Amino acid sequence: MAYTISHILVVMLLFPFQCSSSVSSLIKGSSLSVEKHTEDVIVSSKGTFSAGFYQIGDNAFSFAIWFTEMTNQSPDPANIVWMANREQPVNGKHSKLFLLNTGNILLLDAGQHNTWSSNTASNASLELYLKEDGNLVLRELQGTTILWQSYDFPTNTLLPNQPLTRYIKLVSSKSQSNHSSGFYKFFFDDNNVIRLNYDGPDVSSTYWPPALLLSWQAGRSNYNSSRIALLDSLGKFISSDNYIFSTYDYGMVMQRKLTMDSDGNVRVYSRKNLSANWHVSWQVIPDTCIIHGVCGENSTCSYDPKKGKKCSCLPGYKVKNHNDFSSGCEPMFDFTCNRSESTFLKLNGFELYGYDSNFVQNSTYKNCESLCLQDCNCTAFQYSYEEGQNIFKCYTKLQLLNGRHSPSFVGTTYLRFPKGNNFSKEEYMSVADRVCSVQLHKDYVIKPTSHLVRFFLWLSITIGGLESFFFVAVCGFLIKTKKNSSGDQHNYHHVLLGFRRYSYSELKIATKNFSNEIGRGGGGIVYRGTLPDQRHAAIKRLNEAKQGEGEFLAEVSIIGRLNHMNLIDMWGYCAEGKHRLLVYEYMENGSLAENLSSKTNTLDWSKRYDIALGTAKVLAYLHEECLEWILHCDIKPQNILLDSNFHPKLADFGLSKLKTRNSLNNNSEFSMIRGTRGYMAPEWIFNLPITSKVDVYGYGVVLLEMITGKSPTMMNIEDVDGEMAYNGRLITWVREKKRSTCWVEEIMDPAMGTNCDLNKMEVLAKVALDCVEEDRDIRPNMSQVVEKLQSNERVFE
Numbered sequence: 001m002a003y004t005i006s007h008i009l010v011v012m013l014l015f016p017f018q019c020s021s022s023v024s025s026l027i028k029g030s031s032l033s034v035e036k037h038t039e040d041v042i043v044s045s046k047g048t049f050s051a052g053f054y055q056i057g058d059n060a061f062s063f064a065i066w067f068t069e070m071t072n073q074s075p076d077p078a079n080i081v082w083m084a085n086r087e088q089p090v091n092g093k094h095s096k097l098f099l100l101n102t103g104n105i106l107l108l109d110a111g112q113h114n115t116w117s118s119n120t121a122s123n124a125s126l127e128l129y130l131k132e133d134g135n136l137v138l139r140e141l142q143g144t145t146i147l148w149q150s151y152d153f154p155t156n157t158l159l160p161n162q163p164l165t166r167y168i169k170l171v172s173s174k175s176q177s178n179h180s181s182g183f184y185k186f187f188f189d190d191n192n193v194i195r196l197n198y199d200g201p202d203v204s205s206t207y208w209p210p211a212l213l214l215s216w217q218a219g220r221s222n223y224n225s226s227r228i229a230l231l232d233s234l235g236k237f238i239s240s241d242n243y244i245f246s247t248y249d250y251g252m253v254m255q256r257k258l259t260m261d262s263d264g265n266v267r268v269y270s271r272k273n274l275s276a277n278w279h280v281s282w283q284v285i286p287d288t289c290i291i292h293g294v295c296g297e298n299s300t301c302s303y304d305p306k307k308g309k310k311c312s313c314l315p316g317y318k319v320k321n322h323n324d325f326s327s328g329c330e331p332m333f334d335f336t337c338n339r340s341e342s343t344f345l346k347l348n349g350f351e352l353y354g355y356d357s358n359f360v361q362n363s364t365y366k367n368c369e370s371l372c373l374q375d376c377n378c379t380a381f382q383y384s385y386e387e388g389q390n391i392f393k394c395y396t397k398l399q400l401l402n403g404r405h406s407p408s409f410v411g412t413t414y415l416r417f418p419k420g421n422n423f424s425k426e427e428y429m430s431v432a433d434r435v436c437s438v439q440l441h442k443d444y445v446i447k448p449t450s451h452l453v454r455f456f457l458w459l460s461i462t463i464g465g466l467e468s469f470f471f472v473a474v475c476g477f478l479i480k481t482k483k484n485s486s487g488d489q490h491n492y493h494h495v496l497l498g499f500r501r502y503s504y505s506e507l508k509i510a511t512k513n514f515s516n517e518i519g520r521g522g523g524g525i526v527y528r529g530t531l532p533d534q535r536h537a538a539i540k541r542l543n544e545a546k547q548g549e550g551e552f553l554a555e556v557s558i559i560g561r562l563n564h565m566n567l568i569d570m571w572g573y574c575a576e577g578k579h580r581l582l583v584y585e586y587m588e589n590g591s592l593a594e595n596l597s598s599k600t601n602t603l604d605w606s607k608r609y610d611i612a613l614g615t616a617k618v619l620a621y622l623h624e625e626c627l628e629w630i631l632h633c634d635i636k637p638q639n640i641l642l643d644s645n646f647h648p649k650l651a652d653f654g655l656s657k658l659k660t661r662n663s664l665n666n667n668s669e670f671s672m673i674r675g676t677r678g679y680m681a682p683e684w685i686f687n688l689p690i691t692s693k694v695d696v697y698g699y700g701v702v703l704l705e706m707i708t709g710k711s712p713t714m715m716n717i718e719d720v721d722g723e724m725a726y727n728g729r730l731i732t733w734v735r736e737k738k739r740s741t742c743w744v745e746e747i748m749d750p751a752m753g754t755n756c757d758l759n760k761m762e763v764l765a766k767v768a769l770d771c772v773e774e775d776r777d778i779r780p781n782m783s784q785v786v787e788k789l790q791s792n793e794r795v796f797e
């Protein structure tokens with residue numbers, strides 16, 4: 001078959017990065033050929049985008065659109081924004097793209113196979129041209145009719161102002177190097193909600209918004225049936241279901257793109273210009289372990305904001321393919337159907353999602369166990385307490401999928417094994433823990449997270465002296481690094497994820513010129529405000545301290561990447577001239593301190609217990625969940641805020657407490673001592689190494705305060721039988737009371753009322769006393785505290 005090939009309409013020599021000739025559009029009867037892939041390129045009017053054959057492998061090409069690359073740059077597939085034939089690359093010989101006289105665009109592989117076509121037809125004069133926004137358009141030369149446009153058929157990328165509509169799905173690539181369709185999809189569902197779906201080879205499920213949440217609980221509206229979402233050129237994403245975000249570099253003029261990445265996350269990337277690298281300016285899912293299918297079957301995922309996720313095999317299972325964890329783990333034992341040959345291993349804080357064979361609303365442990373034993377194919381069961389309904393739910397599992405390690409998960413998973421094996425929880429824990437604890441006592445490495453922070457740290461070292469800086473660092477965000485931690489492929493920790501930068505004038509308007517003060521402390525004043533998107537926020541304006549910048553950016557970059565239900569959400573920040581502001585979610589019920597001291601104290605015993613548990617969980621998360629190792633160093637009721645349901649949210653860490661600088665006439669090394677009198681562990685005073693046990697101590701004091709209603713700093717002489725008040729006053733008083741039999745009743749805050757669960761209060765009081773042991777090695781760690789409080793919360797068996 002012979003097509004007349006009349007070539008190249010306009011030769012563009014305008015662009016220095018496009019040294020060879022290129023075309024501005026294709027007309028009927030003309031074609032682009034793969035052999036001339038460096039010249040046969042359609043370029044947009046200002047040169048931002050190019051369309052043509054892009055080499056994606058040995059002798060493998062795709063007809064694609066990409067951000068124009070400079071000739072002296074090596075090709076970077078990250079610049080590709082669209083592909084015609086992602087599943088079927090064409091040969092590097094004799095492949096051509098034609099605009100036929102019939103009006104159809106046709107991609108021929110090696111001169112014979114039709115691999116892709118636009119399925120268009122027209123007798124009018126047409127041209128295929130590339131718009132400056134990256135949209136490849138087939139239009140009539142006369143008139144405005146558009147027959148086809150690449151914006152209607154995206155692959156894994158949306159460009160600014162390219163709408164995601166009901167007719168469109170973004171589908172991830174297989175991997176960063178294999179561009180064929182992968183397992184993850186981003187689209188509007190039939191209920192008008194934009195979601196993320198894992199569509200694996202065997203199973204499929206939705207992981208965002210979390211399947212267990214109703215759409216309104218996830219902050220979505222399903223009433224607006226227009227089903228349209230758009231990223232604008234300044235970095236704001238608005239979806240008709242009310243999902244809205246702004247990139248951290250919102251407002252800056254950048255090249256941007258939003259992609260459904262091959263690891264199941266949706267990210268916005270931006271860069272200043274075509275010679276800069278792409279960096280992440282937003283990602284939809286901070287904790288990548290919630291993405292389904294990431295670790296494969298029979299494994300568990302733990303999340304580390306710095307290094308990303310980590311997959312490990314469950315106890316009794318071993319890795320199938322070391323190069324690809326998504327292929328999962330295989331059992332090192334033979335399954336038995338015989339019930340009397342089966343046994344279970346209990347794993348706390350381990351959650352499996354999906355693949356339930358049975359679900360029972362209100363079950364006892366024994367029933368749940370026997371439900372699993374009855375079924376030959378049951379490999380595990382999950383037994384979890386349902387708050388509010390006051391019942392236990394039982395799920396038996398056919399497959400161990402989407403396993404996730406998280407101390408904040410309220411429930412227990414029991415894995416089934418044949419009797420006589422010696423697979424232990426420790427074995428599994430050791431896998432997960434290796435990252436966390438092995439390095440615990442090794443070198444403390446100060447690892448600034450961005451060049452900017454590094455600069456400020458350098459500044460603060462030069463100006464402020466090394467030792468003072470070191471203490472700030474210890475308490476804000478001290479990091480244990482793996483010795484051989486390899487470079488971060490995605491540059492994630494160079495960016496502040498999950499929130500945006502606000503301008504000073506925006507925040508000035510939001511707070512009505514800083515008129516509504518709601519609190520003071522932690523180096524600044526907190527104001528209530530309403531953000532442009534109508535959310536209520538607590539906006540903290542930091543004192544214009546000379547040394548503040550380094551710590552400020554440190555807190556910003558660290559908190560921005562943390563994510564826990566009991567951690568205050570930071571939405572953004574402002575760093576403009578001398579101004580330093582932090583934007584947090586607004587907490588309706590103020591702080592625990594205010595609630596404990598208020599006359600209309602509404603905190604009954606069960607709320608206090610929940611606050612204790614929630615606070616323990618978030619501390620366990622900060623200390624132990626294989627993160628950068630973070631100490632708070634200022635645990636006190638003022639820093640525990642309460643949301644509308646009285647769930648606790650930990651606030652205010654990373655900021656140095658400069659005001660305590662002179663409050664202790666101690667060794668000068670402690671000039672940057674952190675903490676508040678009454679909550680400070682003895683290590684501070686005795687110049688011992690600071691570990692996570694300082695937070696355990698502070699937490700213990702807070703528990704005592706919640707139980708007794710007495711503040712360790714306010715306790716006066718009448719309260720305590722005539723002795724002088726000092727740091728450990730409250731503790732000593734409780735310890736003395738413990739000698740009597742009804743000690744719990746004697747120490748309890750009368751404001752809690754009479755119908756108190758004394759057993760629980762006793763557990764709480766004992767945990768509190770363990771936490772405030774002088775010897776830090778005797779104090780439990782925070783996940784032990786969580787386990788203790790949780791195991792008491794529900795009575796098994």
Ligand SMILES: *[C@@H]1O[C@H](CO)[C@@H](O)[C@H](O)[C@H]1NC(C)=O
Nearest residue numbers: 101102103120121122123124
């Ligand atoms: C193009 O013209 C032919 C012959 O004139 C006609 O049969 C065909 O229907 C036309 N196609 C379109 C898309 O208008």
Ligand SMILES: *[C@@H]1O[C@H](CO)[C@@H](O)[C@H](O)[C@H]1NC(C)=O
Nearest residue numbers: 057174175177178179180181
């Ligand atoms: C890309 O993935 C697809 C689907 O798994 C596979 O068929 C194809 O061979 C892969 N291509 C390359 C170049 O690895």
Ligand SMILES: *[C@@H]1O[C@H](CO)[C@@H](O)[C@H](O)[C@H]1NC(C)=O
Nearest residue numbers: 224225226228238239240241
């Ligand atoms: C539905 O969403 C679109 C796009 O966000 C918006 O323009 C429109 O006003 C919304 N309609 C209603 C009724 O809220």
Ligand SMILES: *[C@@H]1O[C@H](CO)[C@@H](O)[C@H](O)[C@H]1NC(C)=O
Nearest residue numbers: 070271272273274275276277
């Ligand atoms: C791109 O930006 C970098 C820094 O942002 C700058 O150094 C460089 O000159 C810019 N290049 C072009 C071609 O504008």
Ligand SMILES: *[C@@H]1O[C@H](CO)[C@@H](O)[C@H](O)[C@H]1NC(C)=O
Nearest residue numbers: 297298327328329330331379
């Ligand atoms: C996971 O374990 C089950 C037994 O619990 C086994 O049947 C299955 O084959 C394992 N999956 C993989 C991928 O090996």
Ligand SMILES: *[C@@H]1O[C@H](CO)[C@@H](O)[C@H](O)[C@H]1NC(C)=O
Nearest residue numbers: 336337338339340341342419
């Ligand atoms: C199950 O195991 C018990 C104890 O090992 C044995 O006595 C019984 O025969 C087994 N039952 C079956 C059906 O194999």
Ligand SMILES: *[C@@H]1O[C@H](CO)[C@@H](O)[C@H](O)[C@H]1NC(C)=O
Nearest residue numbers: 361362363364389390391392
């Ligand atoms: C759960 O079961 C127990 C005993 O079977 C029963 O007493 C209790 O009322 C049930 N609770 C609910 C909420 O159904």
Ligand SMILES: *[C@@H]1O[C@H](CO)[C@@H](O)[C@H](O)[C@H]1NC(C)=O
Nearest residue numbers: 337357374375376377378398
């Ligand atoms: C167990 O699984 C196998 C294959 O997956 C199936 O053929 C069998 O019917 C299942 N048995 C039961 C009791 O569900």
Ligand SMILES: *[C@@H]1O[C@H](CO)[C@@H](O)[C@H](O)[C@H]1NC(C)=O
Nearest residue numbers: 332419420421422423424427
């Ligand atoms: C436990 O497992 C190890 C190998 O992992 C084996 O050498 C040892 O004998 C086992 N112990 C028991 C009591 O089965």
